[in-house]
Amino acid sequence: MSVSRSPRAAWAALRHWPRRRWAAAAAATPPAVLVLGVPTALVPTPLFSRSVPPVWWNYPTLLLTAVLSAVVLATYVRTGPVAGRDDATGRSLGSAGAVLSFLAVGCPVCNKVALLLLGASGALSYWAPLQPAVAVLALGLLAEAALRRLATEAACPVRPAA
Numbered sequence: 001m002s003v004s005r006s007p008r009a010a011w012a013a014l015r016h017w018p019r020r021r022w023a024a025a026a027a028a029t030p031p032a033v034l035v036l037g038v039p040t041a042l043v044p045t046p047l048f049s050r051s052v053p054p055v056w057w058n059y060p061t062l063l064l065t066a067v068l069s070a071v072v073l074a075t076y077v078r079t080g081p082v083a084g085r086d087d088a089t090g091r092s093l094g095s096a097g098a099v100l101s102f103l104a105v106g107c108p109v110c111n112k113v114a115l116l117l118l119g120a121s122g123a124l125s126y127w128a129p130l131q132p133a134v135a136v137l138a139l140g141l142l143a144e145a146a147l148r149r150l151a152t153e154a155a156c157p158v159r160p161a162a
Contacts, residue, residue, distance in 0.1 A: 010150040018079050025067075025074035032066035036098075040106040050107040052124070058105045061135045065101040068142035069094065075149035093148070097141030104135035 037043035041050040042062050072094045103111060108128040109120050118126055 006151075007147070010147050013150040013153040016153075017074075020079065021074045021077050024077045025070040028070035028073045029066050032069045033062060036065055036102055036105065037062050040102065040110075042105060051109045052107045052128070054105070057132055057135065061101060061105050061139065064139055065098065065105075065142060068139065068146055069098055071146045072142065072149055075146070075153065093141045094145035097138045097145060100134055100138035100141065104131045104138055 034043060038045055039048055040058075040062075041048045042054055042058055108123045108131065109115055111123065111127065114123040114127040
């Protein structure tokens, strides 16, 4: 099925969301901040610490990731009978975006893969400068997932001729 993924179609779908969906998105945003922010030590807790202090763009990335993830999650809240909708639309993009966001905002030397492959100085020299680009990619994937989910809501299902 070919569906327009224009921002206009997404806004049209959002305008028709019932309160139930908005409530789901609002309820999902704080846990998303905690799930991403606690292990990356952007949300201070005694559980985790960072070897390298966060940079300015970590916090906007954390908030945008939480909001976009909540919007994608809220699209799964049923509002009535839906015929022919593929609930897997955008799922892998959203998952990839969330994982990449985690890698982007995390401490560069706390990332075990980067640490094993590059060492501490390599993680700081090579991985840390790539993290902003990874954050942009992650947010792009989450936005595309949300756009696809919202576009399929606005699409008119085609019914077979009887």
